[in-house]
Amino acid sequence: MRVLITVASRHGATAEIGTAIGRVLSEAGHHVREVAPQDVTTLDDVEAVVLGSAVYTAHWLPAARDFAKRWEDELRARRVWVFSSGLATQPAASANSPHELMALRERVGALGHRSFAGRLQRSELAFAERALIAGARAKEGDHRDFEAVAAFAREIADQLATLPAPTAAGPGN
Numbered sequence: 001m002r003v004l005i006t007v008a009s010r011h012g013a014t015a016e017i018g019t020a021i022g023r024v025l026s027e028a029g030h031h032v033r034e035v036a037p038q039d040v041t042t043l044d045d046v047e048a049v050v051l052g053s054a055v056y057t058a059h060w061l062p063a064a065r066d067f068a069k070r071w072e073d074e075l076r077a078r079r080v081w082v083f084s085s086g087l088a089t090q091p092a093a094s095a096n097s098p099h100e101l102m103a104l105r106e107r108v109g110a111l112g113h114r115s116f117a118g119r120l121q122r123s124e125l126a127f128a129e130r131a132l133i134a135g136a137r138a139k140e141g142d143h144r145d146f147e148a149v150a151a152f153a154r155e156i157a158d159q160l161a162t163l164p165a166p167t168a169a170g171p172g173n
């Protein structure tokens with residue numbers, strides 16, 4: 001099956017989670033393409049989408065939110081999974097606005113969502129980001145759990161093998 005992995009990431013940590021998911025799906029025999037959300041021009045050539053975002057100040061990044069809005073009809077007609085990645089000390093879902101996340105999942109008809117711990121390297125942050133994070137009890141370091149990421153990817157692969165395509169109508173249907 002042709003799968004698009006599209007991830008909004010500021011410093012690369014979340015993008016690498018997307019790449020790891022893509023690797024597992026490729027190994028399971030799927031054709032995987034990775035494109036940044038703002039660079040996607042069509043979904044005609046994919047049957048499934050994995051959409052991810054880093055969480056910043058309790059929100060998904062605008063590129064991922066815009067993607068969900070721009071392609072909502074096409075996404076609802078495809079198999080879609082979403083994931084978030086945020087501070088290692090707390091699950092991203094609890095840091096993210098639960099209402100926003102729920103609305104987003106509904107918008108795209110997501111079959112599942114997972115939150116993953118992320119990476120925080122103060123040295124790579126912009127001045128404003130450093131100032132923002134200064135008061136937070138965020139623990140520096142790479143807290144990504146690639147075993148958990150691979151497990152999520154295997155769940156997706158299993159569901160791709162068994163679940164029928166959604167019957168949601170695309171635009172004009």
Ligand SMILES: Cc1cc2nc3c(=O)[nH]c(=O)nc-3n(C[C@H](O)[C@H](O)[C@H](O)COP(=O)(O)O)c2cc1C
Nearest residue numbers: 009010011012013014054057058086087095118119
């Ligand atoms: C300024 C700033 C604000 C952040 N806000 C949140 C937040 O509200 N919730 C959360 O779970 N993680 C938050 N994080 C942690 C990031 O989501 C985490 O570092 C993530 O792995 C970054 O991914 P990226 O490298 O793909 O941008 C914040 C990080 C920074 C630097």
